[in-house]
Amino acid sequence: MLTDLEKQIVIELQNGLPLVPRPYQEIAERLGLAESELIIKIKEMTERGIIRRFGAAVRHQDLGFTANAMVVWDVPEEQAPTAGRLLAGFAEVTHCYQRTRRPGWPYTIFTVIHGQTREECERIAGRMAKKTGFTNYRLLFSTSELKKSTMKYFSD
Amino acid sequence: MSLDQTDKKILQIIQSDFPLTSRPFAAIAESLGITEDEVLERIGRMQQSGVIRRLGGLFDSRKIGYTGTLCAMRVPQDHLSRVAEIVNAYPGVTHNYIRSHEYNMWFTLLAESEARINSIIKEIKTKTGITDVLNLPAVNIFKIRVNFNLSEVQNAD
Numbered sequence: 001m002l003t004d005l006e007k008q009i010v011i012e013l014q015n016g017l018p019l020v021p022r023p024y025q026e027i028a029e030r031l032g033l034a035e036s037e038l039i040i041k042i043k044e045m046t047e048r049g050i051i052r053r054f055g056a057a058v059r060h061q062d063l064g065f066t067a068n069a070m071v072v073w074d075v076p077e078e079q080a081p082t083a084g085r086l087l088a089g090f091a092e093v094t095h096c097y098q099r100t101r102r103p104g105w106p107y108t109i110f111t112v113i114h115g116q117t118r119e120e121c122e123r124i125a126g127r128m129a130k131k132t133g134f135t136n137y138r139l140l141f142s143t144s145e146l147k148k149s150t151m152k153y154f155s156d
Numbered sequence: 157m158s159l160d161q162t163d164k165k166i167l168q169i170i171q172s173d174f175p176l177t178s179r180p181f182a183a184i185a186e187s188l189g190i191t192e193d194e195v196l197e198r199i200g201r202m203q204q205s206g207v208i209r210r211l212g213g214l215f216d217s218r219k220i221g222y223t224g225t226l227c228a229m230r231v232p233q234d235h236l237s238r239v240a241e242i243v244n245a246y247p248g249v250t251h252n253y254i255r256s257h258e259y260n261m262w263f264t265l266l267a268e269s270e271a272r273i274n275s276i277i278k279e280i281k282t283k284t285g286i287t288d289v290l291n292l293p294a295v296n297i298f299k300i301r302v303n304f305n306l307s308e309v310q311n312a313d
Contacts, residue, residue: 001221010220013213019196019203021179039176042213050219052300055174056199057209058167070255070262081296088298098296099226105259105290110226140255140262147244147252150210151266153220155247 005031006050007154009041013051014152057150067141068114069121071128072107074136080108086132087111092124107138157205162188166198170211217266223293224266225273228259229280230288236261239284246276259290 002010008031017023028038045051075083080098087109088096095112111128115121118141129135159167165188175183181199182192202208217224231239236254243249243263252263267273273291281287 010213010215014210014215016210016212019181019200019211021181021192021196023180024176024178035178039178043176048219049216051213052216053172053214054176054212055172056167056170056211057214058171059207059209084296084298093299094301096298097294098298099292099294102290102292105228105292110292138257140257142253142255142262144254145252146240146254146261147249147263149250151215151217151222151250152247153215153217153222 002050005033005041006045009038009045010050010153011155013042013054014150067116067118067121068112069118069125070140070142071111071113071121071125072138072140073109073111073134074106075108075134077101077108083109083132083134087128087134090124090128093128106136109134157201157207159202159207162190163198163202163207166195167202167207170199170208174211222266222268223270223273224264225291225293227263227265227277228257228290228292229261229263229286230259231261231284231286235284235286239286242283243280246280248276259288 012027012031018026020026022035024038025035028035031038033041042051042054046054073083073087084096084098087093092113092115093111094114095110097110098108099110101108113121113124115124122139125137125139129137166184169184169187174180177183179192181195185192185195188195199208199211203211229239239261240252243261244252246265248266249263250266252261254260255262265273265276267276277289277291281289
């Protein structure tokens with residue numbers, strides 16, 4: 001679990017770095033730390049995996065990724081770990097999870113593919129199926145984005 | 157907005173390798189042969205136009221002590237905006253997309269505990285009157301990649 005100081009650092013860093021020459025200094029002052037202490041703490045929290053990535057989050061659509069497909073794979077649960085590892089190995093896959101199977105929902109492996117077009121996503125999924133032998137899959141394209149926000153932890 | 161080569165180089169650096177030094181923008185400036193002011197100005201502009209969604213930390217919700225799930229909901233076409241309003245009002249709902257499937261509304265939900273997740277889903281069912289909601293928590297994570305290599309993007313054109 002996080003210490004109170006770590007929680008405060010999370011709150012500061014999720015609000016964003018101030019665009020000033022010494023952003024760590026500005027945050028450190030608010031937390032009652034030295035600038036160097038804060039920098040060390042951020043490094044340590046990154047090493048521990050609490051901070052998954054430190055830097056800019058960029059909107060993909062603006063960089064030429066126009067199609068985003070969620071590909072769901074109907075793989076028996078006992079084969080799911082193998083399928084997950086194989087499917088995660090494709091460079092076009094940005095996310096790969098195994099999720100709980102539900103009545104009426106047989107799909108256990110979820111992959112996200114970003115491509116330039118829908119057709120490209122379909123080709124990629126087809127190639128993944130052919131190479132892995134997992135051929136029961138469906139592509140779910142997003143037709144509109146209703147919300148995209150970053151989680152504000154410890155905000156209530 | 158259109159990005160020039162310098163903007164793209166800045167994006168590449170700050171996406172994957174943001175300097176953890178006293179004057180990070182000066183360090184970026186030095187590697188690109190421009191001034192610190194120019195780096196700050198360009199990043200500010202890209203933030204304003206929305207190319208940069210956020211400059212800061214991206215956290216592992218599990219390690220922070222939060223738990224998350226993906227939910228899929230079967231919503232009649234003419235109820236989409238009403239249901240979206242109810243679902244999106246929860247701060248723990250960070251992403252919500254309409255997808256091409258009978259389960260058409262897909263949203264991610266984060267909360268402090270599994271019990272809270274379950275109670276939020278129950279609330280959503282009650283408030284929307286829609287009971288067909290799949291709760292699909294991850295049991296294994298094989299890959300999460302959040303940053304893209306810009307040169308990859310350019311090569312793909």
